[in-house]
Amino acid sequence: MSVHKRRPLRVAVVGAGPAGIYAADILTKSEDLLAGSSIFSDTPVSIDLFERLPAPYGLIRYGVAPDHPRIKQIVHALQRVLEKPQIRLLGNVHYGLDITLEDLRRHYDAVIFSTGASKDRDLEIPGIRLPGSYGAADFVSWYDGHPDVPREWPLTARSVAVLGVGNVALDVARILAKPADELLSTEIPDNVYRGLAASQVTDVHVFGRRGPAQAKFTPLELRELDHSPSVEVLVYPEDIEFDDGSMTAIHSSNQVRQVVKTLQDWAIRDPGNRPRRLHLHFLHRPVEVLGEGGVTGLRTERMELDGNGGARGTGVFHDWDVQAVYRAVGYLGSHLADLPFDHSSGTVPHDAGRVLGQDGQQVPGCYVTGWIKRGPVGLIGHTKGDALETVGSLLSDLPTLREATEPDPAAILDLLERRDIRYTTHEGWNRLDVHELRLGDERGRERIKVVSREEMLAISRDELIPVQP
Known part of the structure; x- marks a missing residue:
């Protein structure tokens, strides 16, 4: 019909x-x-x-x-x-x-x-569901002020592992590593600022199971890691390895070429003395999250490239002293x-x-x-x-x-x-938009995001704003 x-x-x-x-x-x-x-x-x-x-x-x-x-x-x-x-x-x-x-x-x-x-894609390794092991999507929702997630996030770990080498992994690592005061010029919600300001993190370790030429992040995202005056980005020379498959990727993609050059430059420079450190590790496959009542470490297997840009295990394992793990292996x-x-x-x-x-x-x-x-x-x-x-x-x-x-x-x-x-409605969104911009303007910021769903609804629908407990 x-x-x-x-x-x-x-x-x-x-x-x-x-x-x-x-x-x-x-x-x-x-x-x-x-x-x-x-x-x-x-x-x-x-x-x-x-x-x-x-x-x-x-x-x-x-x-x-x-x-x-x-x-x-x-x-x-x-x-x-x-x-x-x-x-x-x-x-x-x-x-x-x-x-x-x-x-x-x-x-x-x-x-x-x-x-x-x-949703976060699963990573089926032992210990991945221990307390202190999180999905990146949940953490992103928290720091972006999603109305349907808890207002608090446990940030007691000193050393943290992030699993994955895509842009989301870099976002998670950067937000964990940056001092909260460096985010005050953004639209970060107040509860997120308070949580990050109390964070104990000094070291963030990002792990990828293949080599630098197989990393999935974009050049701009990668370079932004090094913009914070408080965060030292560390790349290890032994992780800079290429095979025929890697060289093909480098020669055929300007994006891969830029990423590899940046990582090579960082691997050979002298480390500085910034108070926080963000470590990028390649050729390390996470095999187990360690701990009993909570995360106490991460075990990885050292990998080697197989000639085609893939990786195979070497049977050599390393235990990392971390107290929290974030998996950023894809959305679903x-x-x-x-x-x-x-x-x-x-x-x-x-x-x-x-x-x-x-x-x-x-x-x-x-x-x-x-x-x-x-x-x-x-x-x-x-x-x-x-x-x-x-x-x-x-x-x-x-x-x-x-x-x-x-x-x-x-x-x-x-x-x-x-x-x-x-x-x-769209008119309601305009009311909320103006309200958030006004909140930011009052404190010298572009915007302060409203987090509570009830408050968002009340502002959008021009209703009485509920009193927050």
């Missing part, structure tokens, strides 16, 4: 992070194509962005370290998209609890899921209610963004984009290509889309109100 000829195409986008907002933007830019199809009226697209949190922007707000203002500037571009008249933001609405797939199919002609990947998406899910990859099965059921057939009217589609790889900008492909699939499916039975934009609001969902 084709969509009704006298109304706009109604699309729900579940997840208001970069991937979802890019998809909405591309849909609005497709209006000329939609209007020319003779299926739609003068206003050919109407989009509702559903977000589980009271505020939009997902990874930008709750996954990027506070000392990365350059990346956070992407928010300005996303904000301009949210201001488009065809797009409506509905925050604090949890898909699978507050609304179901059946609800969305009743109110929309198509649904795009862009829920990202926010979460299962979405009423949709198929690949638990090993943490993604929804799809064909060019079209959701596929267990039988391999397309689930009508359902699409995916971003990390829930392709997994947590690539930079934020890469989600634009994902969104373009997914929206292209949706547009090509227009003649066969099932028609929503309650497409009136007011109908979904009536449903949320009947269910007593305290949803937020």
Whole structure:
């Protein structure tokens, strides 16, 4: 059945992070194509962005370290998209609890899921679940002021291990190593500043099981480690090893070449005397987290390159004196209610963004984009290509889309109100945004982020702000 000829195409986008907002933007830019199809009226697209949190922007707000203002500037571009008249933001609405797939199919002609990947991928080694062993995603959520995580974080360890050599590992290591006062110019929440100011950390050890040419971080992220006047970055000459596979990677990628050069330069320089130290170790595979009632150490196996850029064990082990371990070995998406899910990859099965059921057939009217589609790889900008492909699939499916039975934009609001969902809007986000900027201005900072969900809701909905205990 084709969509009704006298109304706009109604699309729900579940997840208001970069991937979802890019998809909405591309849909609005497709209006000329939609209007020319003779299926739609003068206003050919109407989009509702559903977000589980009271505020939009997902990874930008709750996954990027506070000392990365350059990346956070992407928010300005996303904000301009949210201001488009065809797009409506509905925050604090949890898909699978507050609304179901059946609800969305009743109110929309198509649904795009862009829920990202926010869970930590497991690392199955002995001791990984000891007290004092943490997932990087949980720590990132804490220091970024996510409303659904505890306000306190245990920072009693003097020496800490970070497992992984991607950008998230570097973010975690940098935030752990930096003195809290160096973060005061950022939007860091007050509770996070207090926690980091009380931290006992003096040494942070980052471990990668392969060589420098196989590291996954970007050159800019790597160089930023050395910007703190309080943190000495140490690289060990015995870890700078290359094989034929490494040399191929170096010669074929400018990014790899820059990373390797930076690490080589650091390995041969004389160490300084900054009070805190951040150690980068390569060719060390974590094999066991040591301890009984809590973390007391980390055991690694010394590795060697196998000629193809891979690594094999040497049977030589080393025990490191650390009191906390953070695993940063990748993010994983979460299962979405009423949709198929690949638990090993943490993604929804799809064909060019079209959701596929267990039988391999397309689930009508359902699409995916971003990390829930392709997994947590690539930079934020890469989600634009994902969104373009997914929206292209949706547009090509227009003649066969099932028609929503309650497409009136007011109908979904009536449903949320009947269910007593305290949803937020773009206007509400603007109120919260102004409030956070004002808090920062009062203390000579750009912004101070509001952490409490209840306080975020009260400000966004122009309600009485609850008194904090």
